[in-house]
Every structure is written in C-alpha cells, then in structure tokens.
Amino acid sequence: MSADEVRQFKVSADDDGIRLDRWFKRHMAEATYTVVAKWARTGQLRVDGNRATPGDRLQAGQTLRVPPLEPARAAIARPRRERPPLSDDQIAFMRELVIHRDAQAIVINKPAGLATQGGTKTHDHVDGLLDALTFDAESRPKLVHRLDKDTSGALLLARTSRAAAFFAKSFSGRTARKVYWALIVGVPGIEDGFIDLPIAKQPGTGGEKMHVDEESGQAARTRYRVIERAGNRAAWVELQPLTGRTHQLRVHMAAIGHPIVGDGKYGGQAAFLTGGVSRKMHLHARRIRIDHPDGGQVDVTAPLPAHVAESMGLLGFDVALGDALPLADDAPPPTRAIKKAQAKAHAKQVRKERRGERGRRRG
Numbered sequence: 335m336s337a338d339e340v341r342q343f344k345v346s347a348d349d350d351g352i353r354l355d356r357w358f359k360r361h362m363a364e365a366t367y368t369v370v371a372k373w374a375r376t377g378q379l380r381v382d383g384n385r386a387t388p389g390d391r392l393q394a395g396q397t398l399r400v401p402p403l404e405p406a407r408a409a410i411a412r413p414r415r416e417r418p419p420l421s422d423d424q425i426a427f428m429r430e431l432v433i434h435r436d437a438q439a440i441v442i443n444k445p446a447g448l449a450t451q452g453g454t455k456t457h458d459h460v461d462g463l464l465d466a467l468t469f470d471a472e473s474r475p476k477l478v479h480r481l482d483k484d485t486s487g488a489l490l491l492a493r494t495s496r497a498a499a500f501f502a503k504s505f506s507g508r509t510a511r512k513v514y515w516a517l518i519v520g521v522p523g524i525e526d527g528f529i530d531l532p533i534a535k536q537p538g539t540g541g542e543k544m545h546v547d548e549e550s551g552q553a554a555r556t557r558y559r560v561i562e563r564a565g566n567r568a569a570w571v572e573l574q575p576l577t578g579r580t581h582q583l584r585v586h587m588a589a590i591g592h593p594i595v596g597d598g599k600y601g602g603q604a605a606f607l608t609g610g611v612s613r614k615m616h617l618h619a620r621r622i623r624i625d626h627p628d629g630g631q632v633d634v635t636a637p638l639p640a641h642v643a644e645s646m647g648l649l650g651f652d653v654a655l656g657d658a659l660p661l662a663d664d665a666p667p668p669t670r671a672i673k674k675a676q677a678k679a680h681a682k683q684v685r686k687e688r689r690g691e692r693g694r695r696r697g
Contacts, residue, residue: 343398348472348494354381355388357398360495365403373401420466428466434634438497438627439490440467440475443636446486446614450477460489467491478502479510482581484596487514487619488636500627505578510624514573515561515638515656517595517616517645518587519604521569525560529586533579543599544581546589554579556586561656564649568595568607572620574662583617595645610648612641623661 349357358365367388373379374387378401381390392398420428434441442460444450449459464474475491478501492498504510532551536543557574569592573583584600587593593601596615606613623633638646638653646653 339402341400343400345392345394345396345398346472347394348496349392350394350496352392352495353388354379354386354390354392354398357392362400365400369403417462417465420463424463425466428463432467433488433636434632435469436493436626436632438493439501439632440493441622441632441634441636442467442489442491444481444486444489444619446484446639446641449483450480450489456483464491479505479578481619482584482617484615485514485617485619486636486639486642488512488622488634489619490622490624490632497627501624504624508576510622511661512575512619513621513623513661514575514583515618515620515642516571516573516583516587517611517642517649518569518571518592519567519595519601519607520592521563521566522558522560522571522590522592527558529556529558529590530554531586531589533582533585544579544585546585552579553577554582554586556583557662558587559659559662561659562651564651568649570646570649570651570656572656572659572662611645614641616642616645618642620656 343361345357349360352360355367355370358367358370370379370388374385377385378399379386380399381392382396383399386398428442431442431444432440433443444460449456451461452459461477464477468474471493473494475493476495476498478490478492478498481487481489490501492501501510531546531554532548533544533554534547534551535541536545555576557576559572561570561572563569571587573587575582579585581600584594584597588597588600588605593605594615594617595605595607595611596613597605597617618638619636620638621633621635623631626632635657643653
C-alpha cells in the first residue's frame with residue numbers, strides 16, 4: 335500500500351494500551367507528532383470510525399484509519415536500516431547464553447567482555463545479536479537495562495513492547511531487585527552497610543569515567559554485605575544497587591578503599607591480586623528478581639563465569655554460602671557510624687589519587 339492511499343491497521347495485542355502518538359512513533363516514524371496532531375484536528379485520524387486524538391489509548395483489535403502522507407514528507411522518509419543476517423555460530427552462541435525464557439521475557443547470562451550496546455569502536459554487542467533470540471515471537475527481544483562490558487551475569491530482555499514498558503517502569507520505580515557478587519581488595523570495617531555517595535562524570539575523561547562528587551553528583555546508593563573474607567587480603571561481597579548510576583558499584587567500592595578485583599579503571603594497580611587470581615574484573619550480576627507482566631515474578635540466578643569461580647576457589651570461598659543468604663531488604667538510612675567510616679575511606683582514597691597525580695607530574 336503506497337503512502338498516498340488511506341491505510342487501515344489492526345491494533346495488535348503488543349500495542350494494547352499504548353497512546354496513539356506512541357503508536358506512530360513505534361510503527362510509522364515518518365508521521366511526526368505535528369502531522370498526527372493535524373490529522374486528528376481535521377478529523378482524518380479515526381479509531382473504529384470515531385475521531386481520535388494523539389493522547390487516546392488504543393485497545394487490541396481496534397482498527398486505526400491513517401490518511402495519506404503528504405508526498406513531500408513521504409519522499410524524505412528514510413527506509414529502516416537493515417541489520418546484516420547472523421551466522422549460525424552467532425545464533426548458537428546467543429542461544430547458549432539463555433538461562434530463562436517465557437512469552438514475555440528472556441534472561442541471558444552475559445559473558446564478561448561482551449558489550450550490551452554498540453558505541454565508538456564497539457562492534458560486537460548483545461544488541462547486535464538479538465535477532466538470534468526471536469524464537470517464536472513476531473519481533474526480536476528488546477533491551478530494558480544494561481550491564482558494563484566487563485561485568486558478567488543476568489541480563490533481562492523483553493520479548494514484547496508491552497513487557498518492555500512494564501519492565502522499564504519496574505526499573506525506574508526501583509521495584510526490580512538486582513544482586514551482584516564481587517571480589518574486592520581488603521575487607522570493609524563495617525561488614526553490612528550502605529554507601530551513599532553522589533556520582534558524576536569525571537571531567538577530562540569524555541564521560542567515560544565517573545567519580546564521587548559531593549557537590550554536583552547525582553544521588554547514588556548501594557547496599558553491601560560481606561559474605562566471606564580471605565584474611566585481610568580480600569573479601570567476597572554481595573552488592574545491591576539501590577539507584578542506577580553508571581559504574582555505580584565500581585565507583586562506590588573504590589571510594590571506600592576496597593576496589594573490585596580486576597577493576598584497574600577505578601582501583602588502579604591496587605585492584606589486582608597476586609597468587610594466580612585472574613586480572614579480569616570480578617563483578618557478576620548473580621540474580622535478578624522482577625515482577626512479571628502476566629503475574630508472578632521472574633527470579634533468575636546466573637551461573638558464575640569461569641574466572642570468578644576459579645578465583646573464589648583459590649581464595650577458599652564457598653559459593654553455597656552466598657546463595658543461602660536471604661535477599662536483603664532496602665535498608666533504613668545509614669547510621670552516623672557508617673557515614674563517618676565512608677567519609678574517612680573516601681578521604682583516604684582522594685589523598686591517594688592526589689599523591690599519584692603529583693607523582694605523574696614529577697615524572
């Protein structure tokens with residue numbers, strides 16, 4: 335059907351409840367909000383024969399009448415960029431990562447080293463491989479949150495637009511629970527506490543690095559619990575981000591003087607352990623629990639990557655202890671003692687960074 339003809343569309347179950355203007359953004363991007371508003375104002379836009387407005391909510395099964403698009407606007411409409419087909423190896427690779435699948439959601443165990451989305455000089459990423467996970471659905475799954483490239487673990491994908499909107503609301507409303515396991519250098523003086531330090535982009539890094547900024551940073555809060563310790567050398571901790579700032583867990587642990595093992599970006603050389611412990615980052619999204627659009631919950635645990643499992647064995651940690659812990663609740667505000675300890679650790683880290691900067695300048 336050409337753009338100069340009146341078109342009829344049946345509203346799918348996936349679009350049930352969506353605003354009319356959002357429907358156009360999703361399915362007919364060349365029809366801008368201004369165009370849609372003009373159609374509505376002149377009575378050309380109709381749903382089941384009735385006049386419609388951009389803010390109306392659509393229901394599955396309704397018929398949407400769309401008038402012809404102006405020739406000039408139809409001519410400048412850009413065709414959608416086609417993604418190159420995936421190889422059999424790429425499809426097999428992605429399907430081996432799946433640890434949960436139902437009609438609305440997929441959870442994969444993302445390996446460390448694979449980016450979630452593309453960017454400058456990043457060509458291999460989860461988003462570029464999602465066609466492998468269409469299975470029996472009408473469209474490829476959608477990303478609803480991200481993991482750092484060097485962080486492994488549970489990554490949730492939505493299989494429908496309705497599920498994507500539902501999950502996005504859960505993440506923004508902080509009802510989703512994400513549990514990370516990390517190996518850190520040293521042992522915190524307080525073994526069950528909160529880190530409440532605002533985070534901002536670090537100047538001069540092009541936005542690729544974050545830092546604690548008490549004056550202009552965005553609020554960032556992390557719950558942590560020490561599960562086991564290897565003397566004073568290292569500890570295995572459970573981390574729950576209660577906000578969703580970029581690199582939050584990595585910045586927070588480095589700020590209190592206990593960087594994540596292998597995180598040279600925020601911990602420098604102090605983030606690496608000797609004795610055969612891998613130099614890869616030891617941060618793993620162990621579990622995700624989130625309400626399901628059809629009722630109940632998605633509650634999935636992601637197996638450890640080989641380098642983390644091996645390091646835990648070298649340090650004498652028992653994986654069963656972590657899974658036996660009940661899920662920690664969002665905690666009351668940090669006590670004065672916790673805040674004092676965090677401020678002291680942060681000040682120590684700042685002094686250390688300044689000494690390093692002065693040393694580099696002298697060099």
